[in-house]
Amino acid sequence: MSKVVIIGGGIIGATTAYALLKKGVTDITIVERDSVGSGGTGKTAGIIRCHYGVSSIAALALFSLDFFENAAELIGTDIEFQQVGYLVGVGEENVEPFRASLANQRSLGVETEEITPAQVQPLWPTSFVEDFATFCLEKRGGYGDGYATVQGLAAWLRTQGVTIKQGAKVAELISADGKVSGVKLVDGTQLDADVVVVAAGAWSVPLLEPLGIELPITPKFVQEIVIDPGIDLGAPPVFSDIVSMQYVHLRNGEMLFGNSDGNSVISIADPDVYPAHATNEAIEATAEKAIHRFPGIEEPRVSTTTTGMVDSTPDNNPIISATDYAGLFVAAGMSGHGFKISPGVGQLMADIIVEGESSIANVNAADFRLSRFAEGELLLSPYAYKGAMGIR
Ligand SMILES: Cc1cc2nc3c(=O)[nH]c(=O)nc-3n(C[C@H](O)[C@H](O)[C@H](O)COP(=O)(O)OP(=O)(O)OC[C@H]3O[C@@H](n4cnc5c(N)ncnc54)[C@H](O)[C@@H]3O)c2cc1C
Known part of the structure; x- marks a missing residue:
């Protein structure tokens, strides 16, 4: 695989780039319409825990702890994890x-x-x-600082050769014959890509709609x-x-x-x-x-x-998935709990792109497939708490 474009400079776009780099993918560009961390990531309460009833979410959170605990060594920045x-x-x-x-x-x-x-x-x-x-x-x-984390990660990604374009809003995806080949920015610039990852939170919906892909976000x-x-x-x-x-x-x-x-x-x-x-x-x-x-x-x-x-999303769990278009992937719909699982989400997205399956213990990639909503197979906790929102 040669060229990857990631849409969205939030924690999910950044952790996906991080995990792709670890797999040896080097030609990565992140395009962010505003500035890094300007979306939900910069506003997060930052709570970090593994207390989840859905096994694969608990396992993503557990995998992610290693990053939060060791960020100073891994990316050379104190990300303020308390x-x-x-x-x-x-x-x-x-x-x-x-x-x-x-x-x-x-x-x-x-x-x-x-x-x-x-x-x-x-x-x-x-x-x-x-x-x-x-x-x-x-x-x-405990809790972390979403803004410090994504800024620290972005700084490290740049040292590894990742291009991060801020003020670069994607207007549309370029596709033909069931395959994506890049993105077009609002200023008309075209970026070619073999792989496009849409990690733009709720803003992912209008990006995919013209391709006939409906995200239930x-x-x-x-x-x-x-x-x-x-x-x-x-x-x-x-x-x-x-x-x-x-x-x-x-x-x-x-x-x-x-x-x-x-x-x-x-x-x-x-x-x-x-x-x-x-x-x-x-x-x-x-x-x-x-x-x-x-x-x-x-x-x-x-x-x-x-x-x-x-x-x-309807089950309050993320979409981390390939799509019906070759080369097009989605990591969105974090449903208000994406910070604590973000290193795991980035890893899983990279796993799906490169190997087609999860490398994380107790995480089944299929749990996060986009098609689960149309199939009526929601990802729900078997241990739901009475009266509480379904994200535990
Ligand atoms: C108030 C609040 C409290 C929260 N508390 C917690 C918590 O305690 N623990 C926890 O784990 N999670 C929490 N979350 C959730 C967590 O912050 C998010 O799930 C996570 O930050 C989402 O990251 P993201 O990268 O998917 O999205 P974002 O950070 O929103 O990033 C998406 C990026 O895409 C960019 N973009 C959009 N459209 C385009 C386009 N067309 N072209 C280019 N770029 C585009 C946006 O500008 C944005 O920067 C909270 C969220 C909020 C809002």
């Missing part, structure tokens, strides 16, 4: 699927241990934990609320609260809250058009849950909010 651990707490109604999921995760090699609410209390001293039945702690989890608006606790909370683990349906972690001493019941995730028509601030409803709902969960914080104050767009 390995503070990842806690999940559930109520009685979810104990059964929770334990079954933990057993499955362990069988895949995930290091996760069940702990009691009493053991959690000192980790988050300000918290109320009596409405939880049980918890697990994944010590290798819906852009959704997500909202996160930042609360200043007014006190020093130390470095507690990321807290996934499957009782109040929220997640929280510290970022620069402030608490970043997100909602995990799906209520504040809203479908939008245009992936580029959504509010810059969270709605009052989302702020009020978060404040109410936060006060319930952290009664020990006496004077919490909403300091700011962040919003972003996620590219959701």
